[in-house]
Each structure stands twice: as structure tokens, then as C-alpha cells.
Amino acid sequence: MKEPLHISPKSVFIWSLRYLLASLSLFFIFTLFLSSFGHVIRIGFILFIAVGLFYILFFFPCKYQRFRCYINRHAIWLSGGVFFHKDKTMPVKQIHIVQGISSPLSRLMGLRGILLKGAGGSLYLPMLSKPEYEKIENLLLTQAVPQTSPVSSTGETPLQRKDGLL
Amino acid sequence: MNKAYTHIHYAAIFQNISRFFILLLIPIGRSLLVSGGFLQWLKGSWVDFIILAFILVYSYAKWHCCVFLLLPDKIILQSGVFIKKKTVLPFAGLSSFSVESHFWQRPFAAATLMLDTDAGTVKKADMQLIVSQKTARAFCDMIEPIFARSLSCSAPLKKKYRPKLRYVLLLSGVFSKSFAGVAFLVLFFNKSGRIIGQWFQQQIVDAFTSFSSYMAFGLPPLAATAGYILLTGWFLAFLGNLIKTNNFFAVKWGGCLKIKSGIFTLRTVLIRIDKINYINVQQGLLTSIIGLCTVFIHCSGYGKKGGGIAALIPACPKKSLAASMKIFFSDFPSQQPMAVRPEKRGILRYISLPLWLLAALFPVIPIWFLWPSWRQLILFLAVMYIVPVLWLLLLRLLAFSRCGIAQNRGFLIAGTTRGYNLYKVYIPKKKIVLARLQQNPFQKRGGLCDIVIYTNSEGRQKHIIKSLPLNKAKMIIQAYL
Numbered sequence: 165m166k167e168p169l170h171i172s173p174k175s176v177f178i179w180s181l182r183y184l185l186a187s188l189s190l191f192f193i194f195t196l197f198l199s200s201f202g203h204v205i206r207i208g209f210i211l212f213i214a215v216g217l218f219y220i221l222f223f224f225p226c227k228y229q230r231f232r233c234y235i236n237r238h239a240i241w242l243s244g245g246v247f248f249h250k251d252k253t254m255p256v257k258q259i260h261i262v263q264g265i266s267s268p269l270s271r272l273m274g275l276r277g278i279l280l281k282g283a284g285g286s287l288y289l290p291m292l293s294k295p296e297y298e299k300i301e302n303l304l305l306t307q308a309v310p311q312t313s314p315v316s317s318t319g320e321t322p323l324q325r326k327d328g329l330l
Numbered sequence: 331m332n333k334a335y336t337h338i339h340y341a342a343i344f345q346n347i348s349r350f351f352i353l354l355l356i357p358i359g360r361s362l363l364v365s366g367g368f369l370q371w372l373k374g375s376w377v378d379f380i381i382l383a384f385i386l387v388y389s390y391a392k393w394h395c396c397v398f399l400l401l402p403d404k405i406i407l408q409s410g411v412f413i414k415k416k417t418v419l420p421f422a423g424l425s426s427f428s429v430e431s432h433f434w435q436r437p438f439a440a441a442t443l444m445l446d447t448d449a450g451t452v453k454k455a456d457m458q459l460i461v462s463q464k465t466a467r468a469f470c471d472m473i474e475p476i477f478a479r480s481l482s483c484s485a486p487l488k489k490k491y492r493p494k495l496r497y498v499l500l501l502s503g504v505f506s507k508s509f510a511g512v513a514f515l516v517l518f519f520n521k522s523g524r525i526i527g528q529w530f531q532q533q534i535v536d537a538f539t540s541f542s543s544y545m546a547f548g549l550p551p552l553a554a555t556a557g558y559i560l561l562t563g564w565f566l567a568f569l570g571n572l573i574k575t576n577n578f579f580a581v582k583w584g585g586c587l588k589i590k591s592g593i594f595t596l597r598t599v600l601i602r603i604d605k606i607n608y609i610n611v612q613q614g615l616l617t618s619i620i621g622l623c624t625v626f627i628h629c630s631g632y633g634k635k636g637g638g639i640a641a642l643i644p645a646c647p648k649k650s651l652a653a654s655m656k657i658f659f660s661d662f663p664s665q666q667p668m669a670v671r672p673e674k675r676g677i678l679r680y681i682s683l684p685l686w687l688l689a690a691l692f693p694v695i696p697i698w699f700l701w702p703s704w705r706q707l708i709l710f711l712a713v714m715y716i717v718p719v720l721w722l723l724l725l726r727l728l729a730f731s732r733c734g735i736a737q738n739r740g741f742l743i744a745g746t747t748r749g750y751n752l753y754k755v756y757i758p759k760k761k762i763v764l765a766r767l768q769q770n771p772f773q774k775r776g777g778l779c780d781i782v783i784y785t786n787s788e789g790r791q792k793h794i795i796k797s798l799p800l801n802k803a804k805m806i807i808q809a810y811l
Binding site: 259260261262263264265266267268271281282283284286301305 | 404412413414415416417418419420423447448449450456457763786787788789790
């Protein structure tokens with residue numbers, strides 16, 4: 165892939181929604197315990213609105229804009245970060261485990277993240293659409309490791325031949 | 331869901347339920363607190379039924395959502411009720427494959443599979459699933475040839491190794507930690523009080539105290555009790571280790587090492603030999619005096635998560651180590667002497683810790699003269715303190731004469747010491763990720779240095795060889811790496 169891979173624009177909406185849900189729950193718990201301190205709740209509410217506006221209007225759109233991902237046959241490269249810029253490169257040959265992760269919210273939007281685990285570190289690509297996810301997964305799995313399994317001439321594995329479970 | 335996917339074994343439901351046992355304490359606690367009999371309890375029991383229903387439904391849903399698909403070159407596992415995960419693990423990246431059959435799983439004919447790669451964390455297997463024993467055997471039959479063919483050797487032969495029982499007993503004894511046993515003892519004691527009652531707990535305390543006072547042999551009662559608690563803890567840890575390591579049996583087939591062990595939990599581990607990070611020949615002071623050593627291997631997944639001790643040879647005489655290791659590694663350089671050894675002027679780097687610990691006793695001397703009534707207790711505590719420190723001093727002196735660095739047949743050999751053990755670590759060249767030479771101000775003046783060798787898999791391990799001459803250390807590192 166020569167062009168940089170962008171994560172889905174829906175990601176900003178999902179991150180904002182997640183933030184709202186999490187902070188509302190926290191705020192609710194706070195209100196329960198500090199019901200007798202009206203002014204603390206009022207200050208908390210103002211803070212919650214200010215931080216929320218900062219995240220929704222600046223942080224998440226910026227995070228989305230700055231996120232870049234390039235993949236070729238040899239390596240996967242990630243770049244991003246709002247306040248601190250980060251570049252991460254992982255050789256495809258070092259990827260041992262590929263894990264797709266989706267929450268109910270991201271599933272609703274047809275998105276999922278992909279976690280790549282290698283010896284000594286891991287990379288996470290968030291909010292990919294299903295076709296992009298599958299494309300990356302296939303590319304990584306075909307490039308990452310050579311096939312060394314004992315497949316018979318019929319293409320069956322011993323497990324399939326022995327107990328017919330799969 | 332694709333039809334080709336298979337559900338994991340239903341025994342996983344029971345395991346899922348067991349994770350929520352803590353929630354069952356709510357209805358039990360409520361039943362104990364509510365006065366007014368069973369009917370009163372039943373009136374308010376709808377909360378308990380909701381908790382119980384949640385545990386059952388969630389455990390079932392978790393099992394229902396966990397399916398796997400075995401393909402010729404990889405395994406795919408889908409799991410998670412709310413947060414869905416699809417894990418793809420190619421077999422070519424596997425370091426080890428374990429099958430554990432716990433005693434509670436055997437009535438269900440189930441077993442736990444654990445697949446490990448160099449990725450992931452030290453504490454948890456990269457993929458873990460409960461399947462039927464039949465499927466587990468088939469999995470094993472499938473993975474074994476993959477591992478066997480990972481090393482290029484024509485017509486690989488199966489070589490077997492079964493240690494003598496006395497060596498397994500020795501391994502269990504030497505590597506039993508009193509602390510683990512005491513922790514188990516405390517947990518058991520605490521639980522027994524809750525389950526059987528305070529009266530029973532008090533009976534145990536009384537019996538133990540009277541036994542300790544009767545068998546004190548002139549020691550203060552408190553010291554005797556502490557000693558017996560430690561001894562009981564050690565014995566329990568010894569039993570635990572013996573249960574894990576008994577029936578130890580290893581087979582090498584090409585590039586695959588198959589290790590079986592256990593009594594209550596039957597454990598089979600397949601290890602890919604080219605994924606072994608290093609081989610560690612370990613000795614304590616006692617085993618060093620009687621000329622025995624233990625061989626451990628460091629490979630992702632072996633000895634993980636209560637899986638026992640990651641031993642390859644539980645114990646063998648130092649003289650026959652070469653012959654035993656030839657079974658597993660044909661080019662193992664066991665007789666290789668150290669090419670670079672610590673300099674005499676660097677001995678303090680080895681013995682400074684025990685010397686400082688001995689020096690820490692001097693402030694106690696005034697107490698001896700000021701409070702004569704405390705002398706018996708002070709004497710006992712001092713002896714208890716000095717014995718392990720002297721033991722450490724002797725071990726460090728022995729380490730000084732044995733440590734060093736060498737290279738041979740693709741292995742870097744590092745003689746090191748840590749805690750109460752001496753190590754001779756054989757690291758394959760390709761497994762070294764970093765070598766570092768370091769000097770403190772005293773070493774700088776004397777032209778000495780420490781070499782730190784790092785290997786990387788599921789976290790970083792380091793091996794430190796102290797007080798080597800700088801020039802020779804540089805030469806060996808440059809020649810080897």
C-alpha cells in the first residue's frame with residue numbers, strides 16, 4: 165500500500181460518545197456521594213463541560229487527523245499523537261498474533277480495531293472498516309509467517325481426519 | 331457465525347462460574363445476617379436469584395461466544411460477549427504448546443490447551459481454550475510434527491529421558507520456597523476458620539503451640555513456633571512441587587521437545603527447540619558441594635501460570651551433565667571452560683553484599699550488654715541472621731571462582747550468580763538482543779567492567795557477569811556479536 169491508511173471518520177464520533185458515557189457515569193457517582201456539597205457539584209459540572217468541549221472539539225478531531233498508517237510487505241508504520249508525536253514501526257516478520265477487537269459501539273458503526281502482538285511490543289490500529297480490516301489481516305498473515313503445517317494431499321489437517329470435528 | 335467454527339468444551343462453563351464465586355458471597359452473607367428464619371430470607375431473596383441468574387447466563391453466554399477454527403497453518407479463536415475478540419495465531423510463530431488435564435476436568439473428559447508465542451505477557455498464555463481430551467490429543471499430534479520439522483535434520487530420531495525419582499525429589503526439595511508454603515498455610519487457616527468455625531481454628535492453634543513448646547529443644551517458644559511454621563510451609567511447598575514434577579518424562583524428536591509431568595494435573599508441553607531463549611545450568615551451595623546440578627530452559631510458555639518448574643533435567647551429577655544434555659542438544663558445549671574470568675582485584679564486587687550484611691550486626695552489640703535479660707532472644711535472632719549471610723558469603727566466594735564468559739558452537743556461555751544460586755547460562759547467538767559493558771568509578775580505576783547480556787521474549791531478561799577485565803571483555807563481545 166503506497167497511500168497512507170486513514171482510520172474511519174466515524175472514530176471521532178465513537179471516541180466522543182465513549183468519553184461522554186464514561187464521564188457521565190463518573191459524574192453520576194460523584195453526585196451520589198457529594199450530594200450535600202452543592203458547590204462542588206456545580207464546579208465539577210463546569211469542569212466536565214470544559215474538558216468535554218476540549219476533547220470533542222479539539223483532541224479527538226486532531227487525533228484522527230494526525231493518525232497515519234502505512235503497510236507494505238516488510239513493515240507496518242504508525243504515526244500520530246496530539247501533544248507528543250509518536251512513530252512506531254514493526255517488522256511484519258515479528259508479528260506473532262493478530263487480534264481483532266470490537267466493542268458494541270464500534271460494531272454498531274461497522275468498525276473494529278486490530279492489535280498486532282510481537283516479541284517485546286505491540287501495535288494497535290483503531291477504528292478500521294471491515295474491508296480494510298480484512299485486507300490488513302490477510303496481508304499480515306500471508307507475509308508474517310511461512311506455512312509449515314502438515315497438510316495432507318487432500319488439504320485436511322490431522323484433526324479433521326481423526327475425529328471429524330472440524 | 332461460520333459453521334466451520336467449533337465451540338470449546340462445555341466444562342468451560344463451570345470454570346466461568348467459578349470466577350464469579352465471589353458474587354455468591356452476597357446471598358450467603360445476607361442469609362447469615364437476616365434474622366427471622368428461612369421465610370424472611372426467602373422474601374428478600376429476589377436479589378440473590380438475580381445475581382445467580384446473572385452468573386449462570388453470563389457464564390453460558392461466554393462459553394457460547396467462544397469458538398475456534400483450526401486451519402492447516404493457524405488457529406482462529408473468537409471470544410467475548412460484549413467486547414468481541416478474534417485472535418489469529420499462526421503455528422509458525424508458536425514457541426510452546428501445552429495441554430493440561432486438571433483433576434476436575436477429567437470426569438468431563440476435558441483439557442486446557444495453552445498456546446504461547448514470543449509475543450504477549452509472561453503471566454498469561456497467548457491463547458487458552460478448554461477442549462475435549464480427544465481434540466487435545468489430535469491438536470498435539472498436529473503440532474508435534476510442525477515443531478519436529480522446524481529444525482532441519484534428516485530422519486529425526488526420538489530420544490527419551492526419564493530422571494531417577496531421587497533427582498525429582500531433590501528438585502522439589504531444593505526449589506520449594508517456604509514463603510509460598512506459609513502463604514498457603516495462612517490462606518488455609520483463614521478459610522478453615524470461616525468454613526468449619528472458630529472453635530476448630532482455636533483447636534489447631536492450641537495443638538500447634540503445645541507441639542512447638544514440647545519440641546522446642548531449648549529454643550524460646552516464639553522462635554520454635556516460627557521455625558515450625560517455616561518448616562511446615564516448606565514441606566507443603568515441597569509436596570506441591572513434587573505433585574507438579576513427578577512422572578517427569580522428556581522426549582526429543584527433531585526440533586520438538588515433549589515434556590510430560592504431574593500427578594493430579596497431567597501436563598504435556600511441546601517446545602520448539604529453536605525458540606528456546608537460553609539454557610540455564612543452576613547450582614546452589616549445597617548442590618555444588620555434592621556435585622549435582624539442575625538444567626532449566628527458558629522458553630515462552632514453559633513453566634508459566636503455576637505450571638511448575640521449567641526444568642529440563644531435574645538433577646544430575648555434574649560429571650554426567652554432558653551425556654544427559656547430548657540427548658537434547660547434540661552440539662551442547664557443556665565442558666567449555668570460561669575464557670574470561672573475574673580479576674582478583676574485583677572480588678569485593680562479589681562479596682560486598684554479605685560483608686555489609688554482617689557489618690549491620692555491630693549496632694546490636696550494645697543491646698547485648700545493656701539488656702542482659704534479652705540475651706537469649708538476641709542470640710537466637712543473631713544466629714538466625716548470621717547463618718544465611720555466611721551461606722551467601724560462601725556462595726559468593728564460590729561464584730568468584732566460577733563466574734566468567736566464554737563462547738563455543740554458537741552459544742555464549744555466561745557464568746553468573748543471583749540470590750543463593752550459581753548459574754551457567756548458555757545463550758544461542760541469535761537470541762541476544764543487547765550486550766552492555768558497564769563500569770562504576772571503582773571499576774574504572776581498576777580497568778574492570780560488568781557485562782550485561784539481554785535476551786528478549788515476553789519481556790526482557792538480563793544476565794550480569796561481574797568484574798571482568800575490560801580489554802578481554804571487549805574482545806569477546808566484539809568477536810561474538
